[in-house]
Amino acid sequence: MIDPRRLRVLRALADHGTVTAAAHALYLSPSAVSQQLTALETETGHTLVERRGRTVRLTAAGSVLAEHAAAVAAQLERAEADLARCSTGLAGEVTLAAFATSITEVVAPAxxxxxxQAPQVxxxxxxxxxxxxxxLLTDGEADIAVAVEHRDSLAPAGARLLLTPLYEEPFDAVLPPRHRLAGAPEVRLTDLREERWITPWPGNPVHEAVLRACEEAAFQPRVECLSDDxxxxxxxxxxGAGVALVPRSALHGIRPALTPAVRPLDxxxxxxxxxxxxxxxxxxxxxLRLVLTELRAKAAAIAA
Known part of the structure; x- marks a missing residue:
């Protein structure tokens, strides 16, 4: 009989690539993770991992079992959901991981x-x-994630997560108040090819979206300042340090003293x-259904 707790260890190893990282995600010691993996190999009669320096790689048998581990985890989630539906009333705790703008615009109002509506939640x-x-969601440290569509945001998810669109929004051009285009009704990206740029740090989905938009406009932005705020x-x-492209909802609530010229893109x-x-x-x-329903209701104001 395979111990499902050890399957969770194997799944964490598949996600994180090292025993140390998997141990950190599971709040275990590296030695405990190694012991669980050894026990799992004994239970299954198969070699599940191959060590390569500081990293480990799943064998073919390990990859097969890791996929079954995902299915087992999903079934356990369904069991907990079914039990929760048997309870009367709504009470409990939900942990939600989200990026800053969505917290301000959607999560906090929700x-x-x-x-x-439900003071016991x-x-x-x-x-x-x-x-x-x-x-955080795949590691079990959050129940709901609110994230931006991006190649890196979905990399660890696989088929283990259920994704639902929440809202989408355009970017606006943000210019110094005395910029030559500050009074224009709309701004073309190609008109900003010679400017200095301010973007979030690499790895932030907005940074990647800005670079991709500039590349599609046939230029590489000269980034001189970086901030995720x-x-x-x-x-x-x-x-006057440069220009930027900023998601429209991120401009809500900016203090008047900080407000540059904001123009839609042509x-x-x-x-x-x-x-x-x-x-x-x-x-x-x-x-979770209660929280997700309220998130969708608040997000509708952004999409409108």
Whole structure:
């Protein structure tokens, strides 16, 4: 009989690539992870991992078992959801990982509404940029992730997560107040090819979206300032340090003293697509359905 707890260890190893990283994700010691893997190999009668320096690689048998581990985890999630539906009333805790702008625009309003609708439900929010929210979800440290569609955000997910579009929004050009195009009704990206640029750090989906949009406009932006904080980006633009492309909702609530000139783009431009994710099998859990429904309701205001 295979111990499902050891399958979780194998799955973490497949996700993280090293015993140390898997141990960190599972809150175990590296030696405990190694012992669990050895025991699992004994249970199955197969060699499941091959060591290559500091990393480990799953064997063919290990890869097959890791896929079954994902299916077992999903079935356990469904069992917990079914049990939760048997309970009367809505009470419990939900941990939600989301990036900063979505917290401000969607998550916080949803939390406020749920405090009135279901005061027995406690929501814990974790600020997580880039692919971190999805990683927290797959590691079991969050129940719901709100993340931006990006190649890195989905890399660890595979078929284990259920993704649902939440909202999408355009980017606006953000210019210094005295910029030559500050009074234009719209701005073409090609008109900004010679400018200095301010973007989020590499690895942030917005950084990648801006670079891709500029490449499609046949130029490489000259990035001179980097910040993942859009208030800081706007302050730098207002100070004349460069230009930027910023998702429209990220400009909400920027202090007037920091507000540069904001203009829509003329022609095609980048779009930020935001989704929610849950571990497959947990989507019918009543607490998660409650939170997801409220997130969609608040996100509708952005899409409108």
């Amino acid at each position: 939390v406020a509404a749920l405090r009135q 406690r929501i814990h929010v974790k600020d997580a940029e880039g692919p971190t929210a999805v990683r 859009f208030s800081a980006v706007c302050a730098l633009v207002a100070a 022609g095609p431009g980048p779009v930020r697509r935001v989704f929610t994710a849950v571990r497959r099998g947990s989507e019918s859990h009543p607490l």
